Amino acid sequence: MHCPFCRHPDSRVVDSRTTDDGTSIRRRRQCPDCSRRFTTVETASLMVIKRSGVTEPFSRSKVISGVRKACQGRPVTEDALAKLGQRVEEALRATGSAELTTHDVGLAILGPLQELDLVAYLRFASVYKAFDTLEDFETAIAELRDGRPHPHECEPGGTPAVVPVPASAAD
Numbered sequence: 001m002h003c004p005f006c007r008h009p010d011s012r013v014v015d016s017r018t019t020d021d022g023t024s025i026r027r028r029r030q031c032p033d034c035s036r037r038f039t040t041v042e043t044a045s046l047m048v049i050k051r052s053g054v055t056e057p058f059s060r061s062k063v064i065s066g067v068r069k070a071c072q073g074r075p076v077t078e079d080a081l082a083k084l085g086q087r088v089e090e091a092l093r094a095t096g097s098a099e100l101t102t103h104d105v106g107l108a109i110l111g112p113l114q115e116l117d118l119v120a121y122l123r124f125a126s127v128y129k130a131f132d133t134l135e136d137f138e139t140a141i142a143e144l145r146d147g148r149p150h151p152h153e154c155e156p157g158g159t160p161a162v163v164p165v166p167a168s169a170a171d
């Protein structure tokens, strides 16, 4: 890529390292012309198509802030939120799809959030699945009591768009 300082059309990689979570590579580069250094980050492309039709890069921090809202007043630590964010991102990347919808992202959040905190899960699910009546909550609670996983119910027939991550892969 071009040097961001002098626009020289080439650069030399002086260091490469994979980030701790393994989802990206940071490269330290040096311009052979002006000798200045800069960093690039390489990740597998993962775009999210919003309901408005606008496409934006997947943001783990947006997932975490959405879940954090649902967790207000609940005994959920920042560390647990960070882990959830990582699991969600890994599950979405594991689909191999470069483009997802906000629906897919919400779906990937439901499973891990249900394990994390049931009250937060119900809050999140009530927004995500657009509960409008008390019966919707009662049904969701009854499902939780049954211990049956229902996060994929809203997928109209067919396979879930998102493959749940096995617990072992989340560590």
Ligand SMILES: [Zn+2]
Pocket: 003, 004, 005, 006, 007, 008, 031, 032, 033, 034, 035, 036
């Ligand atoms: Zn340069």
